[in-house]
Amino acid sequence: MGDESAPGVSGRGRRILLGLGSGGVLLGGVLGFFVGANGGEALSEVTLLGILTVPVSPAAMTLYGMAVVGVAVGLLYGAVSLASRFDTDAQ
Numbered sequence: 001m002g003d004e005s006a007p008g009v010s011g012r013g014r015r016i017l018l019g020l021g022s023g024g025v026l027l028g029g030v031l032g033f034f035v036g037a038n039g040g041e042a043l044s045e046v047t048l049l050g051i052l053t054v055p056v057s058p059a060a061m062t063l064y065g066m067a068v069v070g071v072a073v074g075l076l077y078g079a080v081s082l083a084s085r086f087d088t089d090a091q
Contacts, residue, residue, distance in 0.1 A: 017080075021073040025066050032065025033058045 036058035043056045054060050 017077060021070075021077065024073055025069050028065035028069030029062045030065075032061040032063070035065070036061030 036056055039061070040056045040058075045053050045055045047053045054064055
């Protein structure tokens with residue numbers, strides 16, 4: 001029994017991250033829809049950072065949730081990609 005590990009499948013990590021990111025974006029959309037469907041009774045619109053006003057409707061909140069999660073996942077993926085370029089011990 002050795003400490004040797006079998007080489008991985010090329011590109012498998014990217015596919016896993018793409019699947020997780022897509023799932024996160026879809027979850028953000030579902031939660032946004034839920035907030036838009038139930039929050040419209042209490043608020044008619046939400047002002048974000050004083051520059052963007054978003055109506056509280058299912059469609060608008062779905063798009064907003066998907067956009068926010070998509071940007072966050074994209075930034076994290078970019079940071080991981082950048083860090084992996086500087087990893088001198090990567091195989």
